[in-house]
Amino acid sequence: MGDLIRIHRVRAGLTQRDASEKLMVSESLMGAYERAERIPSLDFLGAADQVFEACGALKACVELMDEEKYPPKYVDWVRLQRLARVISAYEMMVIPGLLQTEAYARALYASRVPAYTEEEVARHVAARLERQAVLTRTPPPRIGFVMEESVLERILGGPEVLKDQLRHLLECMRTMSHLTFQVMPTRRHMHAGLHGPMQLMSTEKGRNLIFEEGHGGGTLISKPDRVNDLFDLFGILRAQALTPWESAELIEEKAAQL
Numbered sequence: 001m002g003d004l005i006r007i008h009r010v011r012a013g014l015t016q017r018d019a020s021e022k023l024m025v026s027e028s029l030m031g032a033y034e035r036a037e038r039i040p041s042l043d044f045l046g047a048a049d050q051v052f053e054a055c056g057a058l059k060a061c062v063e064l065m066d067e068e069k070y071p072p073k074y075v076d077w078v079r080l081q082r083l084a085r086v087i088s089a090y091e092m093m094v095i096p097g098l099l100q101t102e103a104y105a106r107a108l109y110a111s112r113v114p115a116y117t118e119e120e121v122a123r124h125v126a127a128r129l130e131r132q133a134v135l136t137r138t139p140p141p142r143i144g145f146v147m148e149e150s151v152l153e154r155i156l157g158g159p160e161v162l163k164d165q166l167r168h169l170l171e172c173m174r175t176m177s178h179l180t181f182q183v184m185p186t187r188r189h190m191h192a193g194l195h196g197p198m199q200l201m202s203t204e205k206g207r208n209l210i211f212e213e214g215h216g217g218g219t220l221i222s223k224p225d226r227v228n229d230l231f232d233l234f235g236i237l238r239a240q241a242l243t244p245w246e247s248a249e250l251i252e253e254k255a256a257q258l
Contacts, residue, residue: 008052035125065096077199077211077220082134086202088144090193090237094156095165096145097170098132099181104165105129122223135176144180146193146234146241152254154184159258166255173248182241183250192236200234 009019017104020030023044033040040048049058094108097127105128109121116124122143155162173181175196184191198213210221221227242250 002034004057005040005048005052006018008048008058009034012052014052019048019051032140069150077201078131080203080209081131081201082137083103083204084134084141084201085204085206086142086144086200087134088200088234089146089197090234091146091147091151092149092193092197093143094154095169096147097128098135099145099169100128101161101168102129103157103161107161110157127220136181140176140178141174142178144182144238146182146184146237148184149186149250152251157258163255163258166251167258169178169256170248170251171188173251174246180244181247182238183247184237184241185250188240191240196229198234200231224231 010014012019014022016030017035019026023030025044029126033044045058049056052058061069087098094100096102097105100108102125105125106121109116109124109151135143138255152166169181172179184193199213199214201209201211203209205223208227208231210220210227212219241247
């Protein structure tokens, strides 16, 4: 993006000093934008598009800037999820992101190693909460989650944070008829999901996709044979988990113990 700003500035016949004066930013900040050392604000991109007569080229970066809140490998998934027909996931470690409370998400990002700065934590939490708009859009997607029982017992952020999170889960289960939430009990000594967490999606055009998470950031899988195998696996996983009603009872029990 820095190169794009510089190219349009030069085409407009402006020096960095000229541009910085017209855009009311310091010359050093202007240089940092062009060297990609700083991320420009959305207001700056809109103003620069007009000053440099970029014909919308810089304004078009606004959506890309918004998506920079997400890890690069996750951007395509986030784009597609906004209009997905079906969203599913199996989680082993934490509450599914679409159902996390702000306090729970903050505690999760604050626990990262190496540590995020406070600004980075706030940015990631905001991005996660924004994604939850998909839950209440019209028409809503069909949503199905399976989560390990141990996640209900991990006191991330402290007892009150977890208790509020479990209550939020129950509220979502009660009020969202398009949501199915199931718990995989610890007493299941074997089940189909032991290979690791995954997210599944059917797009608005009927395309099935998988996002497998990992320490390296994750992998978007679109190869039909592999996708079909994992969709079948998730179906088996749901059959092995507690029913939604049994799951709600278990979550209520866990919340009452905190």
